[in-house]
Amino acid sequence: MFSLSEENYLKAIFHLERAYPTGVSTNALADEMSTKASSVTDMIKRLSEKKLVAYKKYQGVKLSKSGRETAVEVIRKHRLWEVFLVDKLGFAWDEVHEVAEQLEHIKSDKLIKELDRFLDFPKRDPHGDPIPDSEGNFAISNKVLLAELNKGESGICIGVKDSSPEFLQYLDKNNIALGQLIVILEKESFDQSMLINLNGSELKISNVISSNLYIKTS
Amino acid sequence: MFSLSEENYLKAIFHLERAYPTGVSTNALADEMSTKASSVTDMIKRLSEKKLVAYKKYQGVKLSKSGRETAVEVIRKHRLWEVFLVDKLGFAWDEVHEVAEQLEHIKSDKLIKELDRFLDFPKRDPHGDPIPDSEGNFAISNKVLLAELNKGESGICIGVKDSSPEFLQYLDKNNIALGQLIVILEKESFDQSMLINLNGSELKISNVISSNLYIKTS
DNA sequence: ATTTATTTTTAGACAAGACTAAAAATTTTA
DNA sequence: TAAAATTTTTAGTCTTGTCTAAAAATAAAT
Numbered sequence: 001m002f003s004l005s006e007e008n009y010l011k012a013i014f015h016l017e018r019a020y021p022t023g024v025s026t027n028a029l030a031d032e033m034s035t036k037a038s039s040v041t042d043m044i045k046r047l048s049e050k051k052l053v054a055y056k057k058y059q060g061v062k063l064s065k066s067g068r069e070t071a072v073e074v075i076r077k078h079r080l081w082e083v084f085l086v087d088k089l090g091f092a093w094d095e096v097h098e099v100a101e102q103l104e105h106i107k108s109d110k111l112i113k114e115l116d117r118f119l120d121f122p123k124r125d126p127h128g129d130p131i132p133d134s135e136g137n138f139a140i141s142n143k144v145l146l147a148e149l150n151k152g153e154s155g156i157c158i159g160v161k162d163s164s165p166e167f168l169q170y171l172d173k174n175n176i177a178l179g180q181l182i183v184i185l186e187k188e189s190f191d192q193s194m195l196i197n198l199n200g201s202e203l204k205i206s207n208v209i210s211s212n213l214y215i216k217t218s
Numbered sequence: 219m220f221s222l223s224e225e226n227y228l229k230a231i232f233h234l235e236r237a238y239p240t241g242v243s244t245n246a247l248a249d250e251m252s253t254k255a256s257s258v259t260d261m262i263k264r265l266s267e268k269k270l271v272a273y274k275k276y277q278g279v280k281l282s283k284s285g286r287e288t289a290v291e292v293i294r295k296h297r298l299w300e301v302f303l304v305d306k307l308g309f310a311w312d313e314v315h316e317v318a319e320q321l322e323h324i325k326s327d328k329l330i331k332e333l334d335r336f337l338d339f340p341k342r343d344p345h346g347d348p349i350p351d352s353e354g355n356f357a358i359s360n361k362v363l364l365a366e367l368n369k370g371e372s373g374i375c376i377g378v379k380d381s382s383p384e385f386l387q388y389l390d391k392n393n394i395a396l397g398q399l400i401v402i403l404e405k406e407s408f409d410q411s412m413l414i415n416l417n418g419s420e421l422k423i424s425n426v427i428s429s430n431l432y433i434k435t436s
Numbered sequence: 437a438t439t440t441a442t443t444t445t446t447a448g449a450c451a452a453g454a455c456t457a458a459a460a461a462t463t464t465t466a
Numbered sequence: 467t468a469a470a471a472t473t474t475t476t477a478g479t480c481t482t483g484t485c486t487a488a489a490a491a492t493a494a495a496t
Contacts, residue, residue, distance in 0.1 A: 025443080025444090026443075026444055026445085027442095027443065027444080037443075037444065037445085038444085038445075038446080040444090041444065041445055041446085042445095057444080057445070058443080058444060058445080
């Protein structure tokens with residue numbers, strides 16, 4: 001059984017490994033955890049002694065098999081709780097993160113098994129991120145950023161890159177929701193802004209927006 | 219906002235105040251918290267500095283107004299989560315305590331407000347204990363121990379004093395459940411054992427059992 | 437290939453919360 | 467009421483997780 005801090009570090013390393021496949025740097029981790037590099041070094045040493053990460057001085061850190069399993073389990077719990085908060089308790093999708101950050105550390109195999117069943121084995125959380133199953137397998141999908149598509153292409157909105165309340169509220173205001181079909185009507189080559197079709201209505205969006213929306217192309 | 223340890227101490231003091239109305243002793247608290255008297259003294263000093271308890275050396279400890287409010291809020295959360303686990307996730311009433319001990323420390327006003335609504339504002343937890351409302355008011359009831367009743371008297375089972383899995387499983391095995399009418403057919407003056415009527419069937423129970431069952435007399 | 441800048445680690449300190457051992461206060465017993 | 471037993475507090479230490487300041491290693495720049 002691991003501490004709350006250990007679990008949070010493992011989760012952060014997991015998320016950063018995509019951007020740093022050769023090893024997550026101390027500073028990147030300090031930044032992600034909003035702490036100091038020296039604190040990170042301390043914690044990495046502890047995680048390394050527990051065989052949760054592979055660590056060589058000045059070389060960054062990588063998750064071990066058991067470290068990755070633990071991280072994925074925490075992410076599974078986080079996303080299941082987010083579904084609970086939105087589907088059952090009526091939270092908006094920009095209100096769930098902080099609470100799920102706490103709930104993800106509750107320890108009970110039965111709890112998470114029964115919660116999963118109660119929610120009818122959801123595959124994605126309210127932001128469109130895939131929920132690992134009890135074996136730790138992620139649903140993979142050919143998702144791309146909306147910004148990578150061109151005029152005439154289309155796809156289903158399946159997630160957000162930035163999940164800040166500000167961005168999520170912008171999406172709500174403009175009726176952009178998960179599951180929605182987006183068709184690119186125009187793409188301005190100068191600033192990459194787009195004119196898109198959403199359920200019949202048209203919307204002009206900047207590159208900042210399209211760079212934070214994940215799309216599943218058919 | 220208080221730490222997990224602080225909340226647990228406040229809760230323990232609250233529960234012990236009924237048995238020690240003049241002040242909860244350091245040893246009683248150490249026993250309840252499964253810790254050492256010296257650790258209790260340390261913590262009491264911290265709680266006292268934060269004005270959560272009134273404390274005089276060698277005189278035991280009492281909750282202040284804000285300390286009692288915090289304790290009641292934690293108890294409210296604990297009992298609401300127990301209802302959730304039993305009613306929504308299918309836990310048995312002897313499986314909920316450990317998980318609720320963790321869930322009771324999640325901090326989110328909206329969460330507990332929406333959970334309460336989702337559960338349809340329950341008044342009692344699965345063990346029959348009253349759930350404080352959002353103002354901290356307990357439903358009071360004229361509950362007595364079954365052992366205090368005599369031949370011919372009757373009442374509704376509304377709670378247990380001992381909530382160990384062993385006792386709860388004994389009750390399940392003998393079909394004694396919350397809400398059930400219990401009529402005392404015989405009471406043996408020698409050992410206080412009883413013959414009771416439960417929904418038509420008769421059952422012989424010892425004083426150990428009757429001393430751990432709460433009854434609401436009409 | 438040195439100097440400069442950046443990143444990372446070490447060293448030492450701190451707070452929370454717990455522990456052991458011993459001292460002080462209180463209560464009980466004779 | 468003095469001795470014995472119990473309860474409670476103090477003193478000092480430990481672990482976890484954090485910090486600052488300084489040293490060491492690596493990377494970048496002249």
